[in-house]
Amino acid sequence: MNLWRILFGAAAVNANDVWGAGVYYDGSRTQTFTMQWTGSSWATVASPDFGGADALYNQLNAASKIPGTTDVWAVGFHGTTANTNNTVPSKTLVLEFHC
Numbered sequence: 001m002n003l004w005r006i007l008f009g010a011a012a013v014n015a016n017d018v019w020g021a022g023v024y025y026d027g028s029r030t031q032t033f034t035m036q037w038t039g040s041s042w043a044t045v046a047s048p049d050f051g052g053a054d055a056l057y058n059q060l061n062a063a064s065k066i067p068g069t070t071d072v073w074a075v076g077f078h079g080t081t082a083n084t085n086n087t088v089p090s091k092t093l094v095l096e097f098h099c
Helices: none
Strands: 004-014 017-025 030-037 042-045 055-065 071-080 090-098
Touching: 004 030, 004 071, 017 071, 030 071, 030 090, 055 090
Parallel strands: 004 055, 030 055
Antiparallel strands: 004 017, 017 030, 017 055, 030 042, 055 071, 071 090
């Protein structure tokens, strides 16, 4: 089984609070992937996926700290296989992390 994780974006609240957002492949579908730097180490943080059993992929492409707050938002997309020719409709995915 070929498993992988990729971070596509990161956002720093401060030097001890940095968030990364991307994608994780579990062998059959992609899922959202988030990590947090706590000043001494990175830790994987659970993030939701959408679409239920029909979801083929969930991915976060960017992260940004919201100015004047300690919030980080991540954006990406999710979708399902629509038919046998594998056209895949996408929907926007937005997550907010309260730091």
